Amino acid sequence: MLNSQLILNQSIIQDEWTFVPLPNANEEVKKQAGKLVLYKLTGESQPSELQINETVIPQTGKIILPLRVYLKNRNTLQARLKNDEISLWFATHEILEPLLASEKNINVFPLIAVFSERFQDGRIFTLGNLLRTRYQFTNILRACGDILQDQLFYLKRSGFDSYLIKAGKDSNEALKALQSFSEPYQGAVDIKNPVWKRKVRS
Amino acid sequence: MYQYDVIDQTIVNERVSQFRDQTARYLNGKLTDDEFRPLRLQNGLYIQRHAPMLRIAIPYGLLSSKQLRKLADIADRFDRGYGHFSTRQNLQLNWPKLEETPDILEELSKVEMHAIQTSGNCVRNITTDQYAGVAPDEIIDPRAIAEILRQWSTFHPEFSHLPRKFKIAVSGSKQDRAIVQAHDIGLEFYYDKEEKMAIRVWVGGGLGRTPILGSIIREHLEWHHVLTYCEAIIRVYNLHGRRDNIFKARIKILVKNLGIEEFRKQVEAEWLHLKNSPNTINENELKRVAKFFTAMPYEKLNDQDSTYDEAIQNNRAFASWVKRSVHLHKQKGYRTITLSLKPHGLAPGDATSAQMRIIAELADLYSFGELRVSHEQNLILADVKLKDIFKVWEKAKAHQLATPNIGLLTDIICCPGGDFCSLANAKSIPIATSIQEAFDDLDYLHDIGELELNISGCMNACGHHHVGHIGILGVDKDGSEWYQVTIGGKQGNDASIGTVIGPSFAADEMPGVIKKLINVYIEHRDPEERFIDTVRRLGINPFKEYVYA
Ligand code: HEM
Ligand code: SF4
Numbered sequence: 001m002l003n004s005q006l007i008l009n010q011s012i013i014q015d016e017w018t019f020v021p022l023p024n025a026n027e028e029v030k031k032q033a034g035k036l037v038l039y040k041l042t043g044e045s046q047p048s049e050l051q052i053n054e055t056v057i058p059q060t061g062k063i064i065l066p067l068r069v070y071l072k073n074r075n076t077l078q079a080r081l082k083n084d085e086i087s088l089w090f091a092t093h094e095i096l097e098p099l100l101a102s103e104k105n106i107n108v109f110p111l112i113a114v115f116s117e118r119f120q121d122g123r124i125f126t127l128g129n130l131l132r133t134r135y136q137f138t139n140i141l142r143a144c145g146d147i148l149q150d151q152l153f154y155l156k157r158s159g160f161d162s163y164l165i166k167a168g169k170d171s172n173e174a175l176k177a178l179q180s181f182s183e184p185y186q187g188a189v190d191i192k193n194p195v196w197k198r199k200v201r202s
Numbered sequence: 203m204y205q206y207d208v209i210d211q212t213i214v215n216e217r218v219s220q221f222r223d224q225t226a227r228y229l230n231g232k233l234t235d236d237e238f239r240p241l242r243l244q245n246g247l248y249i250q251r252h253a254p255m256l257r258i259a260i261p262y263g264l265l266s267s268k269q270l271r272k273l274a275d276i277a278d279r280f281d282r283g284y285g286h287f288s289t290r291q292n293l294q295l296n297w298p299k300l301e302e303t304p305d306i307l308e309e310l311s312k313v314e315m316h317a318i319q320t321s322g323n324c325v326r327n328i329t330t331d332q333y334a335g336v337a338p339d340e341i342i343d344p345r346a347i348a349e350i351l352r353q354w355s356t357f358h359p360e361f362s363h364l365p366r367k368f369k370i371a372v373s374g375s376k377q378d379r380a381i382v383q384a385h386d387i388g389l390e391f392y393y394d395k396e397e398k399m400a401i402r403v404w405v406g407g408g409l410g411r412t413p414i415l416g417s418i419i420r421e422h423l424e425w426h427h428v429l430t431y432c433e434a435i436i437r438v439y440n441l442h443g444r445r446d447n448i449f450k451a452r453i454k455i456l457v458k459n460l461g462i463e464e465f466r467k468q469v470e471a472e473w474l475h476l477k478n479s480p481n482t483i484n485e486n487e488l489k490r491v492a493k494f495f496t497a498m499p500y501e502k503l504n505d506q507d508s509t510y511d512e513a514i515q516n517n518r519a520f521a522s523w524v525k526r527s528v529h530l531h532k533q534k535g536y537r538t539i540t541l542s543l544k545p546h547g548l549a550p551g552d553a554t555s556a557q558m559r560i561i562a563e564l565a566d567l568y569s570f571g572e573l574r575v576s577h578e579q580n581l582i583l584a585d586v587k588l589k590d591i592f593k594v595w596e597k598a599k600a601h602q603l604a605t606p607n608i609g610l611l612t613d614i615i616c617c618p619g620g621d622f623c624s625l626a627n628a629k630s631i632p633i634a635t636s637i638q639e640a641f642d643d644l645d646y647l648h649d650i651g652e653l654e655l656n657i658s659g660c661m662n663a664c665g666h667h668h669v670g671h672i673g674i675l676g677v678d679k680d681g682s683e684w685y686q687v688t689i690g691g692k693q694g695n696d697a698s699i700g701t702v703i704g705p706s707f708a709a710d711e712m713p714g715v716i717k718k719l720i721n722v723y724i725e726h727r728d729p730e731e732r733f734i735d736t737v738r739r740l741g742i743n744p745f746k747e748y749v750y751a
Binding site: 192 | 207217237358360363445475
């Protein structure tokens with residue numbers, strides 16, 4: 001089976017980052033009734049205290065940490081952060097507010113990754129858009145998890161520039177999908193204006 | 203009607219290549235069933251009982267004669283010589299082959315058509331009033347905005363994988379014919395106090411297993427902001443709509459659980475960020491698109507024609523057809539005609555390729571080469587001169603397109619049901635045809651008057667049974683097919699959801715049950731009172747008692 005391959009912009013590259021997963025949760029899943037929304041019963045759990053505490057943080061090298069693990073260890077990680085060794089990932093059902101509350105400038109992170117468990121989970125597109133447009137994140141925005149060729153075009157348009165293609169899938173073929181449509185209709189993150197502002201139309 | 207420029211055409215062509223590649227990857231095992239499913243669905247392709255089903259988009263129900271001829275050719279070449287017009291103004295083919303769908307899409311692209319987003323968890327085909335542009339009660343022709351919405355929603359990256367399907371309807375007439383209250387978003391156009399075009403925005407309507415009528419989220423929205431406001435709504439839904447349970451995933455459930463006040467608060471907060479962002483429409487773009495929907499080059503005519511009047515006098519059959527099928531028009535001397543796709547005894551909404559060609563010819567000869575599809579599953583010639591109506595009738599009648607039952611009991615809205623659909627609990631087409639046969643007496647049918655009878659083969663409600671004056675729902679009881687009856691549903695400005703009258707019936711009881719309901723109505727009706735009004739006045743009890751007596 002093909003290993004998971006990384007696309008950055010238009011090419012396949014070696015991944016210089018180590019992804020730090022959360023240990024598997026074996027406690028009961030608690031449904032989250034979110035803070036800013038009364039209704040966020042999407043069925044997924046937030047990482048538990050136990051998972052956060054048991055996450056093993058590699059002591060050297062460039063690492064992508066779970067958001068909650070970073071927040072918990074924020075103080076001890078500052079030196080490495082200055083050294084551009086610390087990036088973050090979070091899952092599509094997590095909320096960004098704790099991050100935004102703790103970091104005035106999220107561009108301290110050279111990379112943010114959004115993890116999507118199922119490729120049909122379209123929250124990743126809104127999250128990409130918000131990170132780029134509302135929270136002004138300008139560094140590398142990576143999509144990881146169940147990332148497939150046929151969603152790449154939408155991911156690109158939603159502000160992602162890095163895609164960790166799911167293991168077993170052909171990244172060379174996936175690259176082509178970034179060019180699926182030459183002149184999209186609507187304005188989005190990559191091309192801001194709708195087509196009728198970009199072109200003269202009859 | 204709207205005509206593609208090179209940008210539209212390129213998008214559709216690129217879509218054909220993309221889908222050809224996706225289908226090839228699926229067929230050679232590079233895509234799993236699960237990976238391919240959303241891709242094919244967003245191209246209108248279902249896998250059904252007998253074969254795949256392909257749903258072709260007819261944006262806001264508008265079709266040219268050239269396109270209809272192409273659909274006829276496709277039905278002949280790739281299917282069994284007929285197609286099914288659906289309640290969402292689209293066309294469905296019941297027997298295409300998976301391997302051939304890229305070819306079908308390529309043929310469609312040659313006449314500026316496609317199957318983009320006719321299914322799947324994305325923004326679907328935009329629907330509207332079938333009489334847009336010609337109805338006397340129209341305030342604003344909603345088609346230009348509908349086309350702008352179509353383009354904006356096509357491959358909208360942020361909303362390509364929503365929790366569930368998303369349907370938008372637009373309406374600009376006094377009498378709502380687009381059922382804006384039964385859509386995820388309903389946009390109702392009007393002129394505000396300053397005579398500026400504005401929009402009343404409805405949200406959270408939908409039929410299906412939990413029928414809910416929409417709520418007004420914004421009473422007044424300036425038209426420039428329609429896209430960004432929709433983006434705010436759909437963004438809140440995309441983030442917070444349920445994804446763990448497909449039966450609770452529609453926006454209506456989110457709106458209901460949050461309450462419209464809280465939902466509005468979240469949408470408005472989101473919109474503060476999106477308002478005036480680049481997708482805001484400007485005057486030029488509206489003008490550019492609106493010029494495709496200007497009035498036809500009408501002749502100046504009197505609103506009276508002696509040959510037409512004489513034909514009505516002298517020909518009873520013609521007169522009774524006119525009563526049902528000919529509708530008033532904005533322009534003097536013109537009328538709008540509904541061709542019935544509901545001949546008694548055949549599947550409602552079906553048209554053969556031969557009929558499609560005849561209808562295309564009628565459109566060319568008498569109606570500027572254009573057609574509309576109604577959500578009642580009929581076809582419409584929007585702009586026919588009074589003096590031509592008799593000729594249209596003769597030709598239509600010769601091809602079983604002139605059953606004088608528009609708006610009457612046998613003008614049944616019906617989903618494909620158990621004959622075609624793998625989700626069905628029960629067949630629906632044979633129920634429709636048995637009722638049509640039981641009410642084959644035209645005088646009686648006209649005497650009963652306006653009545654909407656809608657049938658769905660399961661609670662997904664493709665046949666809109668909740669809003670039928672009489673609704674029939676197929677249910678499964680211990681593996682056999684039964685039918686539950688509701689009365690008192692209605693579409694339009696005063697929409698309502700029907701009430702179940704009691705335990706369900708076997709298929710062969712259904713025509714008798716409908717007859718009993720009609721008998722109660724005839725006995726109790728006030729002069730000029732329609733079935734639905736009698737039900738609203740008396741409640742369901744007298745009907746219930748008689749049917750179960
Ligand atoms: C034959 C294959 C078909 C399948 C598998 C199918 C599937 C479904 C499903 C699963 C739903 C429920 C979705 C929900 O509640 O979220 C639904 C609703 C609906 N379908 Fe179909 N359908 C089919 C054919 C049709 C046809 C032929 C029409 C038009 C005549 C149609 C029009 C609709 C409409 C109007 C709804 C209700 C939408 C709403 O709740 O707002 N469908 N369909
Ligand atoms: S209502 Fe049910 S049976 Fe009828 S087409 Fe829809 S899903 Fe199929």
